[in-house]
Amino acid sequence: MSVVKRPRVESAGSGSLIAGGGVDGRTEQITSSLSSPNVQLSGHEAEVLAVQFDATGSFIASGSADKSILLWNSAGENENYGVINGHKGAVLDIRWSRDSSQLFSCSTDLSLGVWDVESGSRLLKQVGHDDIINSIDIIKRGTELVISGSDDGTIGIWDPRQKESVSYIQTEFPILAVAATSVGDQVFSAGVEGTIHSWDYRYPSAPVYTLPGHGETNITGLAVSPDDQQLVSNGMDNTVRTWNVRSFTSDNRTLQVYDGAPHGIEQNLLRARWSPDGSRIAAGSADRTVVIWDVPSRRILYKLPGHIGSVNDVCFSPTEPVIASASSDRSVILGEVN
Template sequence: MANLLELVTAEQLEVYELTGLKGEGLGLSFSSEGNCIAICGNDPNILLFDNYVDCKKGGFPLVGHKNAVLEVCWSKQSNGTLVSCSADRTVGLWDVEFLKCLTRFKGHSEIVNSCKIEDSIIVSGSDDGTVRVWDIRVSTKESCIYEHKWNYQITAVTLDCNMSNIYCGGIENIIFCIDLRGNNIAKITGHNDTITGLDIRSETDQLVSNSMDGSIIIWDVRPYSLVEDRKLSTLVGSQHNFEKNLHRVRWNGDGDLIAAASSDCYVYIWSVKYQKLFQKLPGHTGATTDVSFHPKLPIIASIGMDRRALIGKYTN
């Protein structure tokens, strides 16, 4: 039996392709233990792959959405819980052990572009200009515990591990920090175009953002930052083009690497310590849209507009 991760780690496979995508790829994510990966795209079905079984088998479909799925995110606290957001205007919560949709949160009036989960809290951002916070512990009708509306589309969201601060951005070029405890909203400025991806470093106060202005910026988001403009460093290399895809950006588990998708078909990886490009990974024939680091191994996954999802090893 061919174990996918063993083959890639042992370099018997330089790159492995996950098959089954029926449309352009938009998002993917390794589970918290790294034993599964979920991929999504213009097909309403999410595909779930078990990395420790025969890699020639296709993915298991998670059926529930009615339109394209733009992003997927695993719970760090529960290896069997996945959240998704869709062009059908809903946010999905999944029990992957039983391949079952537990609920679809309704409330957005337009495409939901981004979602994240931390413990029992889900945050989502939509073209309707709203950020919504959902509590999975309460009934569906009462599960939206917070909502804020802006005048422009929200394209990326994330939240910290304490579930106290939400970060969101969109076509207004500004990152907003929502303090849920004090119900305060602060602005982080520095980008000159749409924010396409946000990710916060686990248990720290560093946020990374990707923008259509072509820059990846690391921000100090401590409440009383000593950095005047909060900008710790700017990483360059990845690209955006006229297609205006939502190219995502991700930290690795150790917080020493950052990876981003790019319109030039590559995956870019930077060293945070040295603030320089670490690797530029080929393999796709169309723009890449999302990336995901394996939580334990030097393996990275990517997905793109070429309808391909690839898993490969990067230099450790």
């Protein structure tokens, strides 16, 4: 792998992301493998648009408008151990493979990438979309497939072992966000029309059902809960919402509405994510904070400062009380959230 000159890794300071502090800003003893309660990873040369822990919690990948993906150790001094180059446009979303040996990415260059993490080389360049690819997700059980959503209005289904797509689902509007259940029995899409669609990709002629609720504003982020029972969405109506996506549900699927994470005028693709146990939701915000809610009560547990730009993506560690946030200020911050 190509190893970069080590970017800055520094404590974010007492005025930044607060470890275990909640809304009152108190700090607690370090309970993770971080060297400091808050660590800022600096090295990208443009906005950081995506961040993801791998399944083991040991590694972090960050994708940027500088066209690169940086790889970091999640513990200790959080060294940057490699860089992946190859996209000709901004990297808008990334996912680790199930075994952490590969990375999947999508870009404004109209392509998806499959990358070998050990060597940093591109294994496949997958093309077929006619416009910017905004979002990807993976099917985690059974055959590993990548789901993509594009401004061309299509959802792509991709086998990371093949250059050509498995199939496409045609929709009427540009797609800004996609998500899939772990077994792939439901694929979700949303975008500029403000409605979420559920699809069975084996029968793509029409959505299985739709979820209105964000009005006519853009929906920029989708994520399925760890138990596959709920979906979270982040919309430009300045709300984060949860939905009941269990099969055979016939009544109103709307569950909860969460406030406190505004979008702002930049119109970035701000995302929302679940904690590993499904008890918390986190979202990026244009007010430069990370907002974390308790799911049942809708109470804001943390509104974490530290960034000096819009927070575009967030990701909980699967193994420790740590959250990573990616920002337009060109940095990633890791912070404890006990």
